[in-house]
Amino acid sequence: MKKIVFAIIFVLILATSLVKNSTKEIEDKIFMVNENIRPLTSELGDVLLEYNYLSSPDKLTQYQTQYFEKDLIKIDITKIKKLTEKKNYIKVSDFIEKIIDE
Amino acid sequence: MNDKKNNVFLEGYENEFSYKKSKTNLNIEFNRIAFIFFIFLVISIIYSIQLLHIGSLKEATNNIKSSITKKNYRADIIDRNGNYLVKTVSSINIGINPIEVIDKKKLLINLQLIFPNKNYIEISQKLEKNKYFYLEKKITADNYEKIMMLGDKSIKSEEKLTRIYPQKNLFSHIIGQIDDDNNGISGLEKFFDSKLKQINEPLKLTVDTDIQYLIREELIKFNSVFRSKGSTAILMNVNNGEIISMVSYPDFDLNKRETVSDVNFINRATKGVYELGSVFKTFTVAAGLEEGLIKKDTEFLNLKKKLKCGKNIISEYDKKMPTNLTVEQILIRSGNIGSVRIGQKLEIEKLKLFLEKIGVLSKIDFDIEEVGEPIPFKWGKCKLATVSFGHGITTTPLQLAKGYAIITNGGFEIKPSLIKKTLEDNQNQKRIIKEGVSKDINEILRKIVTTKEGTAGLANIKGYEVGGKTGTAEKTVVGGYTRKAKVNTFVSIFPTSKPKYVMVVLLDEPKTSEDYIYKFKNKNGSYKGTPFNTAGWTSVEVAGKIIQKIGPILATKYMEN
Numbered sequence: 090m091k092k093i094v095f096a097i098i099f100v101l102i103l104a105t106s107l108v109k110n111s112t113k114e115i116e117d118k119i120f121m122v123n124e125n126i127r128p129l130t131s132e133l134g135d136v137l138l139e140y141n142y143l144s145s146p147d148k149l150t151q152y153q154t155q156y157f158e159k160d161l162i163k164i165d166i167t168k169i170k171k172l173t174e175k176k177n178y179i180k181v182s183d184f185i186e187k188i189i190d191e
Numbered sequence: 192m193n194d195k196k197n198n199v200f201l202e203g204y205e206n207e208f209s210y211k212k213s214k215t216n217l218n219i220e221f222n223r224i225a226f227i228f229f230i231f232l233v234i235s236i237i238y239s240i241q242l243l244h245i246g247s248l249k250e251a252t253n254n255i256k257s258s259i260t261k262k263n264y265r266a267d268i269i270d271r272n273g274n275y276l277v278k279t280v281s282s283i284n285i286g287i288n289p290i291e292v293i294d295k296k297k298l299l300i301n302l303q304l305i306f307p308n309k310n311y312i313e314i315s316q317k318l319e320k321n322k323y324f325y326l327e328k329k330i331t332a333d334n335y336e337k338i339m340m341l342g343d344k345s346i347k348s349e350e351k352l353t354r355i356y357p358q359k360n361l362f363s364h365i366i367g368q369i370d371d372d373n374n375g376i377s378g379l380e381k382f383f384d385s386k387l388k389q390i391n392e393p394l395k396l397t398v399d400t401d402i403q404y405l406i407r408e409e410l411i412k413f414n415s416v417f418r419s420k421g422s423t424a425i426l427m428n429v430n431n432g433e434i435i436s437m438v439s440y441p442d443f444d445l446n447k448r449e450t451v452s453d454v455n456f457i458n459r460a461t462k463g464v465y466e467l468g469s470v471f472k473t474f475t476v477a478a479g480l481e482e483g484l485i486k487k488d489t490e491f492l493n494l495k496k497k498l499k500c501g502k503n504i505i506s507e508y509d510k511k512m513p514t515n516l517t518v519e520q521i522l523i524r525s526g527n528i529g530s531v532r533i534g535q536k537l538e539i540e541k542l543k544l545f546l547e548k549i550g551v552l553s554k555i556d557f558d559i560e561e562v563g564e565p566i567p568f569k570w571g572k573c574k575l576a577t578v579s580f581g582h583g584i585t586t587t588p589l590q591l592a593k594g595y596a597i598i599t600n601g602g603f604e605i606k607p608s609l610i611k612k613t614l615e616d617n618q619n620q621k622r623i624i625k626e627g628v629s630k631d632i633n634e635i636l637r638k639i640v641t642t643k644e645g646t647a648g649l650a651n652i653k654g655y656e657v658g659g660k661t662g663t664a665e666k667t668v669v670g671g672y673t674r675k676a677k678v679n680t681f682v683s684i685f686p687t688s689k690p691k692y693v694m695v696v697l698l699d700e701p702k703t704s705e706d707y708i709y710k711f712k713n714k715n716g717s718y719k720g721t722p723f724n725t726a727g728w729t730s731v732e733v734a735g736k737i738i739q740k741i742g743p744i745l746a747t748k749y750m751e752n
Contacts, residue, residue: 091223094227095227138278141358146401146404146405147359166654166743166746167653167654169743
């Protein structure tokens with residue numbers, strides 16, 4: 090009985106020290122990863138800002154008038170089709186199934 | 192026999208003794224183990240206390256660190272699709288402290304090499320004054336490197352926060368401005384000032400950049416067509432109060448950081464308090480339906496052409512208005528006298544309670560501080576009559592949108608919001624109006640757009656089941672109303688079979704256009720020039736054009752939510 094209790098205590102102490110040691114290593118790794126993420130996040134933010142500016146509706150309209158010969162046209166929703174993938178074929182149906190127009 | 196008895200007694204005594212002995216032995220062993228455990232426990236407690244203490248110390252240091260960083264921090268703001276509306280970037284300002292300058296001539300020559308376009312006579316004068324001054328604000332990375340390479344002690348660099356607005360004017364009234372000390376002074380920047388300084392994640396809004404752009408483009412276009420003083424449009428989800436777009440025109444470029452003092456630049460959507468006219472008739476009818484006093488087909492007979500109430504004369508705009516009308520026809524044809532009769536049937540308390548319930552009478556609780564307060568008034572017999580058809584009562588376009596959302600979404604309370612919430616936040620909906628009211632109202636609103644008698648035929652865009660109500664109101668001047676200045680409003684709901692969006696379009700003081708060509712929606716053909724300065728010929732046309740443009744995006748992009 091005495092031996093078992095001592096053995097348990099010894100194992101517990103050993104296990105605790107091992108776990109603590111490995112936790113410390115993981116903590117260090119997490120710290121390193123976090124530190125590496127910080128500049129990347131900042132860089133991503135800047136790139137996204139640039140992307141948002143260059144792809145803003147205002148800019149896109151400007152590019153359209155600058156580079157395209159044709160004007161943008163409004164889409165009539167009744168002309169939009171819905172494609173549904175079936176087993177062997179693709180079913181084409183109207184996007185607006187029923188138009189209620191009194 | 193006696194001996195035997197004694198023996199038994201002795202045996203029993205021996206047994207008892209042996210038990211006591213063994214118990215004592217056990218006690219000794221147990222105490223030893225307990226002692227070891229106790230020591231182990233004490234060590235663990237000391238260790239844990241130390242760990243906790245170190246942990247708390249770490250946390251405290253982190254807190255101090257974060258409070259230091261937060262001082263120079265402001266969270267970004269993004270739209271519902273994650274696009275930046277505001278981004279904080281740090282910039283560097285370069286200043287010179289003339290007291291620390293050793294060789295002024297050498298410094299000026301070096302500076303001239305880096306910044307050849309600066310006025311060096313002026314800089315030289317500033318150096319003579321011995322007072323700290325800024326040489327260059329928001330310096331580029333290249334120039335910063337060059338100037339720091341000079342190694343002059345008198346050159347100082349200061350890190351400053353700069354807010355960048357990639358969408359320029361698009362969200363000026365919603366976002367607002369900040370001052371030089373990183374404090375919000377208007378819009379969301381002011382309302383969420385402390386939150387923006389604390390949160391680590393960007394603040395996500397409900398607005399959609401593409402839709403906001405398309406609506407603003409139409410407002411700008413029609414502002415010049417109808418020569419309006421200004422205009423506003425709000426697009427809101429009727430089921431959860433999420434504002435998808437809110438434009439007030441004229442607006443301003445936030446990147447210019449100008450002080451805006453002209454009253455014409457106010458946020459008309461939230462701050463503008465207007466008498467909106469006939470759009471209120473829908474509320475009168477809804478209140479009557481809610482109270483069970485009227486039905487859609489309830490007939491009002493012998494409606495007079497004119498009513499006199501005190502000094503005021505109430506008459507019909509449409510001189511051909513029939514004398515017998517059902518409730519539905521009153522709303523479709525926008526009858527003033529019929530609305531007064533419904534209002535009189537309701538009486539003051541019931542109409543007042545209904546308007547309070549849908550939130551058009553008192554100041555709205557919203558996400559920005561620039562919110563107007565409806566002008567309070569005293570209810571009376573004449574007031575009841577005028578309020579019934581939308582006169583003598585004021586509110587903001589935002590509250591109008593909220594009211595229409597409630598009466599068309601099945602009667603559920605909603606809170607208009609610019610901040611994106613989780614799905615769970617939107618689940619607990621409270622019914623404040625009876626279930627059947629919305630169905631009747633939606634059917635009537637649809638007929639206002641589709642029937643010949645209706646006033647909003649120009650908004651009948653194929654495929655969207657648009658319904659709505661027009662409102663043309665004359666602006667008040669000292670001593671009454673003026674016909675010269677009008678507020679033309681159109682509130683649309685779509686699709687009316689299961690409303691998802693409410694859109695308010697308000698034109699402030701529009702004028703008729705002689706050149707604009709209207710293309711009819713119900714029939715073939717077109718019409719040149721605005722025949723009447725009414726909502727039906729102005730704001731309805733604007734709303735129709737907007738729905739035509741944003742409709743496909745709304746229908747495809749937001750199919751699920």
